Amino acid sequence: MSLSPEEFREHLRLSSATAGLKLPDLTLPDAHHVILRGMRFHYLDWGTRGLPPVLFLHGGGLNVHTWDLVCAALKTERHCLALDQRGHGDSEWSPVMDYATESHAADLDAFVDHLGLERFVLVGMSLGGANALAWAGSHSRRLAALVLVDVGPEVRQAGVRKIAAFTSEATPLDSVEEFVTRALAFNPRRDATLLRRSLLHNLRRMPDGKWIWKYDQRHRGRALDPAAADRRRQLLWSAVAKVSCPTLVVRGAESDVFHDEDAARLSSALPDGRWVQVANAGHTVQGDNPAGLLAALGEFLSEVAAKR
Numbered sequence: 070m071s072l073s074p075e076e077f078r079e080h081l082r083l084s085s086a087t088a089g090l091k092l093p094d095l096t097l098p099d100a101h102h103v104i105l106r107g108m109r110f111h112y113l114d115w116g117t118r119g120l121p122p123v124l125f126l127h128g129g130g131l132n133v134h135t136w137d138l139v140c141a142a143l144k145t146e147r148h149c150l151a152l153d154q155r156g157h158g159d160s161e162w163s164p165v166m167d168y169a170t171e172s173h174a175a176d177l178d179a180f181v182d183h184l185g186l187e188r189f190v191l192v193g194m195s196l197g198g199a200n201a202l203a204w205a206g207s208h209s210r211r212l213a214a215l216v217l218v219d220v221g222p223e224v225r226q227a228g229v230r231k232i233a234a235f236t237s238e239a240t241p242l243d244s245v246e247e248f249v250t251r252a253l254a255f256n257p258r259r260d261a262t263l264l265r266r267s268l269l270h271n272l273r274r275m276p277d278g279k280w281i282w283k284y285d286q287r288h289r290g291r292a293l294d295p296a297a298a299d300r301r302r303q304l305l306w307s308a309v310a311k312v313s314c315p316t317l318v319v320r321g322a323e324s325d326v327f328h329d330e331d332a333a334r335l336s337s338a339l340p341d342g343r344w345v346q347v348a349n350a351g352h353t354v355q356g357d358n359p360a361g362l363l364a365a366l367g368e369f370l371s372e373v374a375a376k377r
Contacts, residue, residue, distance in 0.1 A: 071270050080266040084138055087260055088359045092138075093145045102159075105179040111159035112180070115140040115149040121213065122189040125151040126177070126197025128353065130236035130284050132158030134270040135194070138359040139366075147190070147370075152180055154197065156285035158271070166288045170301055173200035178208065187211055190370065194218035194355060195326070199305060205316075206308025214373045215316040216366065219327045219352050221335040222305035228326035228352065231255075239286040241279035248272060248280065258349075258357045267356075309338050315376070316342045317369040321350035321357060345369075 072080060078095045085092045098113040113133045123143065125136040133151035140149035153160035155176055156168055163172070177200060181189075190213050193201030198220035205215050235255045242248055249265050272280050316339045320332040329346065336342035345365045350357035 072266060076266065076269075080263070081137065081141055084263050084266075085141070087263060088138060090138060090142055090360050090363070092141050095141075096144075098140065098149075098151075100159075103180070103183055105176055105183060108155060108163070108176075109161040110155070110176065110180065111153040113140070113151045115144045115151075117144065117148055120146065120148040122148040122150065122186055124181070124186065124189055124191050125149065126154060126191070126193035126201055127151070127157065128195030128197055129232070130157070130271075130282070131194075131353075132271055132283065134158075134267065135353070135355055139355055139363060142359075142363055143366075150184070152177075154200065158283060162285040162287075166285070168285075168288060170199055170203050170304060174204040177201070177204045181208075181211065188213045190214045190216065190373075192216040192218065192366075193220070195220050195352065199301070202305050202308050202312070205314070206311040209312045209314045212314040214314055214370065215312060216319060216369070217316065217335070218319045218354050218362070219321050219324050221318065221327060221331055222302050222309065223331050223334065224326050225328060225331075228324065231325065232352065236282075236284075237286060239281070241275060241277075241281045243279055245269065245272060245280060256351065256353065256357070258351065306338075309335065310340065313340055315369075315373050317365070318342060318344035319354055319362065319365055320344060320346050321352055321354040322346045322348045323350060323357075324352045324354075326352045343369075 074097055077097055081095055098115040100113055102109055102111050127135045133153050136151045143149050154173055156162045191201050198217040202217060205212060245265060245268060248268050249261055252264055253261060271283050273283050274280055318332045318336045320327050332344040336344035347354050347358055347361040347365055354362050
């Protein structure tokens with residue numbers, strides 16, 4: 070279930086006011102579907118064509134709407150696009166439960182080719198950041214810049230396990246309010262009213278009236294393959310040295326997934342890297358402090374533009 074256009078606009082108005090942001094307008098994005106590599110993908114296009122493009126990738130268990138405020142605030146300066154990655158939001162689930170980093174990166178490659186994007190900024194958070202980094206390792210010549218939000222080759226397993234425990238809960242619940250209660254227990258930084266509306270973008274009502282997450286949970290909660298984690302780490306570290314474009318590493322100051330030393334190590338290893346800490350934010354920086362993230366993005370993008 071998603072919000073109606075009227076509810077969506079009201080949510081943007083209230084969430085921007087809560088975040089201390091002034092949006093240029095409340096025009097909603099255009100929603101599109103495209104077939105890539107035999108699967109259907111959903112994305113939002115916030116416009117405006119002709120402006121420098123920015124593509125946003127969400128984290129695990131999230132969807133395109135996690136970027137709504139950021140895109141709505143940037144739309145007068147950038148052509149903002151947000152992609153629902155495989156198994157998330159309104160994109161198709163993998164028939165074979167293939168959610169490997171390499172497969173996500175191949176989807177991204179197909180999407181970039183489909184839209185004909187060149188010299189664009191790629192922003193990825195958590196899962197999306199790992200996928201963006203993996204793709205950029207082979208394609209950074211197509212990027213104007215890369216932004217990695219609270220993720221890198223090294224992450225803190227205690228924080229990762231906490232998120233996994235929350236996102237792997239597949240039990241249908243009787244009401245949206247029950248999901249709000251669970252989500253607030255997981256992240257008490259959020260406003261309950263705004264959270265309820267946000268969750269409606271990420272919940273599906275079943276025929277029996279119960280509610281369940283939209284994202285694919287069939288592979289969640291299974292025993293983790295330690296070898297897979299090592300392969301992912303090696304894949305991401307191998308990509309780091311090949312990313313030639315300017316890269317900003319963003320860390321939520323209160324994140325238990327990605328620490329200062331992780332951000333510093335990653336930015337130092339990047340050929341053209343720097344890192345910044347966003348206050349009053351945990352792992353989901355764009356949701357906890359969108360104004361802080363926008364300030365960091367604005368400064369970085371101005372720096373990149375000045376170098377051209």
